[in-house]
Amino acid sequence: MLLSSVLYRSFSLSVMVVGLLSACQTEQAPPVSQQPLLTKEITTRYIAGQKPILASSHAPLIVDGIPYYYVSQFEQAYQYDTQSRLILVKQTNLDDPDGPYQGNESNWYHYVGNTVIQKRSIVSGDNGDTLTLNRLGYAIPTHSVRIMTTYTYDENGYLLRRQSPYEITLRTVDNENVIKQVVQSGATMSSTETTDYVYDVTRPALPDPLALFREGKGSRNLLTSVNTQTLSVWSFPPYTSYSTVKTRYAYEFDDQNRVKQQTIFETDGVGNNSNTLLVKNFIYSN
Numbered sequence: 001m002l003l004s005s006v007l008y009r010s011f012s013l014s015v016m017v018v019g020l021l022s023a024c025q026t027e028q029a030p031p032v033s034q035q036p037l038l039t040k041e042i043t044t045r046y047i048a049g050q051k052p053i054l055a056s057s058h059a060p061l062i063v064d065g066i067p068y069y070y071v072s073q074f075e076q077a078y079q080y081d082t083q084s085r086l087i088l089v090k091q092t093n094l095d096d097p098d099g100p101y102q103g104n105e106s107n108w109y110h111y112v113g114n115t116v117i118q119k120r121s122i123v124s125g126d127n128g129d130t131l132t133l134n135r136l137g138y139a140i141p142t143h144s145v146r147i148m149t150t151y152t153y154d155e156n157g158y159l160l161r162r163q164s165p166y167e168i169t170l171r172t173v174d175n176e177n178v179i180k181q182v183v184q185s186g187a188t189m190s191s192t193e194t195t196d197y198v199y200d201v202t203r204p205a206l207p208d209p210l211a212l213f214r215e216g217k218g219s220r221n222l223l224t225s226v227n228t229q230t231l232s233v234w235s236f237p238p239y240t241s242y243s244t245v246k247t248r249y250a251y252e253f254d255d256q257n258r259v260k261q262q263t264i265f266e267t268d269g270v271g272n273n274s275n276t277l278l279v280k281n282f283i284y285s286n
Helices: 019-024 142-146
Strands: 017-018 038-048 061-063 068-080 086-093 104-110 115-122 129-131 150-153 161-166 169-176 177-185 191-204 220-233 238-253 259-268 276-284
Touching: 061 276, 129 142
Parallel strands: none
Antiparallel strands: 017 150, 038 068, 038 276, 061 068, 068 086, 086 104, 104 115, 115 129, 150 161, 161 169, 169 177, 177 191, 191 220, 220 238, 238 259, 259 276
């Protein structure tokens, strides 16, 4: 966040974790996924105002009088070990479940000491990684260790600052929720992305199977809206660009008050970009 003083409140006990040194000091087990465990997530994507070129069996959704047309549908399945640690993420393109290069991919996770070995099914430039658990138990990518990325946490394990040679991320945390994030990037830090988050403080956050890989503790409550503003400045030729993306979240709950469906409305104010709508359905272990 731009207000760095907020990040370094006098009552916060900041913990600095520096690259490989912090990994070598790890003794703590990785964070355990929240209960109940999320086992499946089905995401359907729609676009406003653009009829698909190919006919679709999915009827358009009408929201506030605007038709949203079907684009794609993906399933994300999660498997865990007996310690509730994530061991497999399998993504399937439900429009082409047998296609080898159309979004069908599996990621396996194997826990050895203070490392997590990740393997991917798709042969590409990134076939996996060996991630190092830092002293708080979060998995840090090899690249971040190599370039000596530094991490600053508060006393509750929330990431307040992440700094690498080409990017600085600052976060403001209030009542166990991340309410603002500022990311400065580029060789001269010429791009600034500022994101504000709003929550329903009466409900808990969605379970996050990938919490181990977020480099810090997730927000406590259920997200309801996000506003992201991006400012980029170039010196040669002189040019400035500004964009805003607004996202709001709506929910349906099951008889146990768990989120069974999340609808995400995204509005991009740049040029003629269309509004995007995502519908996510969730299945739990019990």
